[in-house]
Amino acid sequence: MSIRRAAIWSFASQYASFVIQFATSVIISRYYLLPADVGLFSIALAAAMVVAIFQDMGISRFVTGQPEMREEHLRDYAAVAVGLGWGIAALVAAGAVPLARFYGEAGLAKVMLIIAGSYALFPFSIVPSAMLTRALDFRRLFQANAGSALAGAVVAIATAANGAGPAALAWGMVAATLARLILVMAAYPVLPRRPASLEIVKPMLGFGGSSFVISLSGAVGMRCQDLIVGRMLGVSATGLFTRASALAGQLTTLMVGAINSVFYPAFAKKRDAGEDLAAPYLHLIACNTGITWAAAIGLALAAEPVVHLLYGPNWADVAPLLRWTALAELFFVAMPLQMDVPILLGRIKPLVWINLLDTFITVVILVVASFWGLEAAAIGRILTGAIWLAIYASYIPRLVGIRYSALGTAYLKSAAVALAAGAPLALSRWMSGAGAEMGFISLLGLSLAGVFCWLVALPLVRHPFWQELRLALSHMAKLRTTQA
Known part of the structure; x- marks a missing residue:
């Protein structure tokens, strides 16, 4: 796919996802949730995302940007992504109660546990998405992005209407993650397997080490804002x-x-x-x-x-x-x-x-x-x-x-x-x-x-x-x- 044609599909994906997510935020904020509800979810998400930077470890950038990519190793890379992702999901779940106590908000624990569920699903889509990006196949990425945004919107609005409160946004995350996983796997299936040798994933892990520090720094810079404002104000x-x-x-x-x-x-x-x-x-x-x-x-x-x-x-x-x-x-x-x-x-x-x-x-x-x-x-x-x-x-x-x-x-x-x-x-x-x-x-x-x-x-x-x-x-x- 040419760069301009890829850009057209990427624009379509960006706009479709934006329209769906923006409409969802307007509907939920105007009719169902108050600022305190959104603030509670934002604090939970911010805390989870600071931990979740371990989830990718530069795998997406490694797969997308390498001059040569041996496809027979993709399943090994996927296994590393899933292993890291499940570890992150466990950490997020373990931090649910301490975070709720730190902020004095009991509802934080429930939201954190739901977010942890979405993090357990997310790593399966990392390598397939990266390969679609590498191939400039933004048509299939459009289908995945728009489809996941729509699934998340439907679930978030439905659960908010039923009185789920801040947890509605978290359930929307789970639905969006699951939908994206199904769609990217259908487009470029990569099932994880245990790597036969450390040498296979060593280049990726070496790349991921420095990339991780950058991701950690970026996550702290971006997500700590909600944590700081929540604690101070x-x-x-x-x-x-x-x-x-x-x-x-x-x-x-x-x-x-x-x-x-x-x-x-x-x-x-x-x-x-x-x-x-x-x-x-x-x-x-x-x-x-x-x-x-x-x-x-x-x-x-x-x-x-x-x-x-x-x-x-x-x-x-x-x-x-x-x-x-x-x-x-x-x-x-x-x-x-x-x-x-x-x-x-x-x-x-x-x-x-x-x-x-x-x-x-x-x-x-x-x-x-x-x-x-x-x-x-x-x-x-x-x-x-x-x-x-x-x-x-x-x-x-x-x-x-x-x-x-x-x-x-x-x-x-x-x-x-x-x-x-x-x-x-x-x-x-x-x-x-x-x-x-x-x-x-x-x-x-x-x-x-x-x-x-x-x-x-x-x-x-x-x-x-x-x-x-x-x-x-x-x-x-x-x-x-x-x-x-």
């Missing part, structure tokens, strides 16, 4: 903070997650062919920022009406947090594949130290900011993002061979189109001061006006994303002509 505050962070993060995933998932195996193929990565990586940066910066600014400007229309008055306190977390995404999307590119180029050891520094700074800023309250914790995300970008921008461009002048030009063009996109909403707020009371029609009209301004600005500044849009429209026109 309470369960309800965690629910609000999680919802704001999730909305901003979902926006990023929706805009560029599909592109990034395709580029990792594509870069691996270019590396194996001895091709230069500087030009395509700079193009990826420009496309990431060109589309996501515009959307993030729009979300920050429309935070109050978005929260009010989606979640209702019970979640009104999410709006000021969303404004800051959306702006923080401007930094976090500006250096894509910051982990994957160094790994592909064999620079995993320096990456370990850089990632540890990034994680340390993230934790310190959040702890300090939380002393001033929940909104201060959200504002701290902007400072964290700025330092994060400074760290990786000082390393990745030099590693790939991108000149900083070219990187600066890409950022300036993306900033220009982002400001153009946000102009209608900013002007409306300045003139009318409308906030949460803004109606759906008004918000839709201003958003469409922002998209129009963005489309006009793209060719004016000669943004690289304009080329991608023209190619996509040309491809669609050819398809219509062929079908006619």
